[in-house]
Amino acid sequence: MTAEWTERVLDQARAAKAASRTLAMLDEDSKNRALLAMAEALWERRADILEANRLDMADAERNGESAARLDRLRLDERRIADMMEGVRQVASLPDPVGETLESFSRPNGLRIERVRVPLGVIAVIYEARPNVTVDSAALALKTGNAVVLRGGKEALRSNRHLVLALREGLRNTSVPEDAVQFVDRTERDTVDVLIQATGLVDLAIPRGGAGLIQRVKENAHVPVIETGVGNCHVYVDASADLGMAEAIVINAKTQRPSVCNAMETLLIHERIAAQWLPVIARALWERGVEIRGCERTLAHLREAGVAAPQGLLAAATEEDWATEYLALILAVKVVGGVDDAIAHINRYGSQHSECIVAEDGEAAERFLSAVDAAAVYHNASTRFTDGFEFGFGAEIGISTQKLHARGPMGLRELTSYKYVVRGNGQVRR
Amino acid sequence: MTAEWTERVLDQARAAKAASRTLAMLDEDSKNRALLAMAEALWERRADILEANRLDMADAERNGESAARLDRLRLDERRIADMMEGVRQVASLPDPVGETLESFSRPNGLRIERVRVPLGVIAVIYEARPNVTVDSAALALKTGNAVVLRGGKEALRSNRHLVLALREGLRNTSVPEDAVQFVDRTERDTVDVLIQATGLVDLAIPRGGAGLIQRVKENAHVPVIETGVGNCHVYVDASADLGMAEAIVINAKTQRPSVCNAMETLLIHERIAAQWLPVIARALWERGVEIRGCERTLAHLREAGVAAPQGLLAAATEEDWATEYLALILAVKVVGGVDDAIAHINRYGSQHSECIVAEDGEAAERFLSAVDAAAVYHNASTRFTDGFEFGFGAEIGISTQKLHARGPMGLRELTSYKYVVRGNGQVRR
Numbered sequence: 001m002t003a004e005w006t007e008r009v010l011d012q013a014r015a016a017k018a019a020s021r022t023l024a025m026l027d028e029d030s031k032n033r034a035l036l037a038m039a040e041a042l043w044e045r046r047a048d049i050l051e052a053n054r055l056d057m058a059d060a061e062r063n064g065e066s067a068a069r070l071d072r073l074r075l076d077e078r079r080i081a082d083m084m085e086g087v088r089q090v091a092s093l094p095d096p097v098g099e100t101l102e103s104f105s106r107p108n109g110l111r112i113e114r115v116r117v118p119l120g121v122i123a124v125i126y127e128a129r130p131n132v133t134v135d136s137a138a139l140a141l142k143t144g145n146a147v148v149l150r151g152g153k154e155a156l157r158s159n160r161h162l163v164l165a166l167r168e169g170l171r172n173t174s175v176p177e178d179a180v181q182f183v184d185r186t187e188r189d190t191v192d193v194l195i196q197a198t199g200l201v202d203l204a205i206p207r208g209g210a211g212l213i214q215r216v217k218e219n220a221h222v223p224v225i226e227t228g229v230g231n232c233h234v235y236v237d238a239s240a241d242l243g244m245a246e247a248i249v250i251n252a253k254t255q256r257p258s259v260c261n262a263m264e265t266l267l268i269h270e271r272i273a274a275q276w277l278p279v280i281a282r283a284l285w286e287r288g289v290e291i292r293g294c295e296r297t298l299a300h301l302r303e304a305g306v307a308a309p310q311g312l313l314a315a316a317t318e319e320d321w322a323t324e325y326l327a328l329i330l331a332v333k334v335v336g337g338v339d340d341a342i343a344h345i346n347r348y349g350s351q352h353s354e355c356i357v358a359e360d361g362e363a364a365e366r367f368l369s370a371v372d373a374a375a376v377y378h379n380a381s382t383r384f385t386d387g388f389e390f391g392f393g394a395e396i397g398i399s400t401q402k403l404h405a406r407g408p409m410g411l412r413e414l415t416s417y418k419y420v421v422r423g424n425g426q427v428r429r
Numbered sequence: 430m431t432a433e434w435t436e437r438v439l440d441q442a443r444a445a446k447a448a449s450r451t452l453a454m455l456d457e458d459s460k461n462r463a464l465l466a467m468a469e470a471l472w473e474r475r476a477d478i479l480e481a482n483r484l485d486m487a488d489a490e491r492n493g494e495s496a497a498r499l500d501r502l503r504l505d506e507r508r509i510a511d512m513m514e515g516v517r518q519v520a521s522l523p524d525p526v527g528e529t530l531e532s533f534s535r536p537n538g539l540r541i542e543r544v545r546v547p548l549g550v551i552a553v554i555y556e557a558r559p560n561v562t563v564d565s566a567a568l569a570l571k572t573g574n575a576v577v578l579r580g581g582k583e584a585l586r587s588n589r590h591l592v593l594a595l596r597e598g599l600r601n602t603s604v605p606e607d608a609v610q611f612v613d614r615t616e617r618d619t620v621d622v623l624i625q626a627t628g629l630v631d632l633a634i635p636r637g638g639a640g641l642i643q644r645v646k647e648n649a650h651v652p653v654i655e656t657g658v659g660n661c662h663v664y665v666d667a668s669a670d671l672g673m674a675e676a677i678v679i680n681a682k683t684q685r686p687s688v689c690n691a692m693e694t695l696l697i698h699e700r701i702a703a704q705w706l707p708v709i710a711r712a713l714w715e716r717g718v719e720i721r722g723c724e725r726t727l728a729h730l731r732e733a734g735v736a737a738p739q740g741l742l743a744a745a746t747e748e749d750w751a752t753e754y755l756a757l758i759l760a761v762k763v764v765g766g767v768d769d770a771i772a773h774i775n776r777y778g779s780q781h782s783e784c785i786v787a788e789d790g791e792a793a794e795r796f797l798s799a800v801d802a803a804a805v806y807h808n809a810s811t812r813f814t815d816g817f818e819f820g821f822g823a824e825i826g827i828s829t830q831k832l833h834a835r836g837p838m839g840l841r842e843l844t845s846y847k848y849v850v851r852g853n854g855q856v857r858r
Binding site: 021024025104106110112117119120196198202203217218221223224225241244247248250251252255346368369370372373374375376377378379380381383384385389390391401402403404406407416417418419420421422423424425426427428 | 450453454533535539541546548549625627631632646647650652653654670673676677679680681684775797798799801802803804805806807808809810812813814818819820830831832833835836837845846847848849850851852853854855856857
């Protein structure tokens with residue numbers, strides 16, 4: 001990347017910082033009016049956006065992108081209407097900014113309040129889905145933050161026109177247009193400039209695959225929130241209601257296998273393995289799930305004489321325990337009990353979502369307390385780890401780190417706080 | 430550093446991680462008993478510790494370290510007793526772990542609780558003061574975290590013997606000794622190994638000068654909390670009670686100039702500058718403070734005919750506005766009013782502690798709301814930004830970033846949370 005472009009990205013971060021100062025002082029109504037104007041502008045500009053998307057799609061097809069990627073990239077009027085609706089929903093949520101989180105007085109008479117404030121400037125680094133552009137901008141503005149968007153190459157034209165529309169929408173509102181910045185280049189260096197812009201960018205959020213997240217984490221100098229890698233487990237205890245266990249396992253693996261809160265490894269208590277493994281294996285195979293089993297799993301299936309459909313049974317390797325398949329593949333392991341399950345999960349899990357199916361309350365509480373993850377479940381599918389399912393009304397990602405935010409991140413998680421201290425001349429002795 | 434040492438530091442992080450699993454499950458009493466045992470062991474081992482410190486001091490003297498640095502390094506029985514007392518105080522504080530932060534139900538019957546949990550493993554990277562060793566270990570253990578300590582070269586022997594004592598103290602308690610790890614090498618690479626140990630270290634806290642913090646921030650792959658750089662301002666409005674303003678300015682600058690919450694720049698409203706500048710300048714000079722003034726400051730002092738003592742008056746350069754002197758030097762600037770002051774602070778400040786002295790309530794509220802800092806003060810000294818002054822009973826540092834924790838960090842800020850979700854077979858549709 002040329003030095004000129006480095007400077008240009010920094011200028012955008014500076015403009016975002018300046019805009020964030022104005023934005024931080026706006027009341028809820030002003031921000032909501034700006035959000036509704038952005039939604040309107042998306043619809044008014046839909047012809048330009050769809051034309052830009054058509055060109056992106058044509059390139060992607062020429063480059064032989066997969067059907068799944070093409071689907072993620074594709075826009076139509078319906079999807080633009082969905083984006084508008086998403087922005088309107090964000091506008092309708094309560095504004096967390098300004099909330100007094102606590103307030104106390106000190107013996108010297110100082111009155112101290114802890115007040116929720118915006119973070120400032122959020123850099124969002126993402127991949128192919130153009131709806132992330134609109135979604136991130138709406139969530140950032142609602143919480144009084146400016147945003148610098150850096151999307152993927154495939155969606156460059158679509159994103160450019162989405163942002164043109166969003167900024168046009170802001171033109172006659174009290175939110176400065178500069179609150180939404182779009183980095184109109186896709187060289188990797190543009191990411192580095194952004195995530196190393198100490199003093200300008202207050203938070204970087206990578207939204208995408210493990211490779212993107214890793215790169216951002218390793219190169220950032222600004223704070224990062226790690227999202228979305230989910231190597232999730234379901235542990236079925238000897239005490240489990242096996243009907244419930246089957247429903248949860250099937251749901252967690254097959255309802256939407258490509259997402260981070262889908263299950264990747266099934267752990268089964270050894271006391272029920274011989275009996276239940278053939279049952280659950282057949283149910284999984286019926287749905288096209290490939291099983292990668294530990295030695296005991298394979299032995300039990302062999303002994304039960306169940307025949308796996310072609311290609312749907314293999315021996316698990318060490319690597320399988322650590323893999324997020326995001327596909328109809330499931331690692332299966334027989335464990336000695338709840339402590340064994342906890343140890344396995346704490347070793348291989350990505351601290352996302354972990355479930356125990358058990359009727360034994362003591363085992364369940366032990367699991368919930370000892371498993372180190374953003375969300376721990378007793379008798380429910382891991383698929384519920386989601387800002388909407390948790391009732392937050394919005395979600396910018398699911399944090400798998402422990403600093404600042406853990407699990408589904410809604411509006412609240414896009415804010416910080418400050419201490420406001422009022423005195424009458426106090427000095428320190 | 431040899432590959433052997435890299436592996437050794439990683440092994441320590443792994444041992445800390447394993448210990449953190451046990452520690453996270455302990456109740457408050459068990460942790461408190463371990464803390465008290467650590468305090469006892471410090472006293473029992475005081476001869477070894479003081480002998481080690483004597484050797485560190487001898488080296489430091491030979492190397493011509495400054496009196497201030499020698500004082501920071503020096504231990505004696507009194508200081509060991511103070512450390513013990515500090516550990517005991519930490520033991521007496523309420524344990525934040527296990528607190529239910531919120532709890533709600535979803536229409537599908539899921540019951541969701543957000544529960545405070547330890548972070549896991551905290552790496553503390555620090556410089557010369559050996560009391561940071563004891564302090565960090567106590568705060569980490571109290572909050573159920575394991576700690577990996579990496580102190581400065583000057584204090585290597587002192588720190589080694591402090592940690593030997595702490596671990597000895599843990600020997601007959603339910604806290605595993607491995608919860609306190611000491612990196613017994615001071616090559617820079619040992620820091621890099623620690624702060625890049627993704628999956629083992631959950632948080633790195635650099636405690637020291639700006640150089641150390643910068644290096645950690647730029648090289649870390651794990652989350653970092655930036656602490657302690659304070660370019661703090663006091664703005665004296667035209668409406669200020671000037672007696673109060675003088676008391677606050679003198680306190681904020683001179684009561685302890687070497688700390689991060691001391692004032693570094695004084696901003697004065699232009700309407701009172703001609704009258705008040707000579708007054709405050711004389712008061713500062715009497716206390717040996719050098720003034721680096723903007724052009725208008727210098728002109729006002731010249732016109733008033735006040736003579737500066739030798740070496741205590743100079744013209745401020747651009748660099749002065751951005752400098753944290755940590756010494757008896759004060760940059761002084763005349764500004765057009767509260768908006769001008771806000772703009773200056775948001776441009777040059779380090780988002781630590783900022784104060785307005787004003788009787789005009791509207792100006793004060795504007796300042797408190799628009800200034801972007803961890804702590805904003807109306808009519809009180811910036812020196813109060815401190816975990817003890819805020820009543821937290823402990824402090825591991827003062828965060829100047831916006832993620833996770835802002836301002837003084839007490840016990841609560843050394844924790845994370847997890848979502849505990851209880852169901853009766855819910856699956857996602």
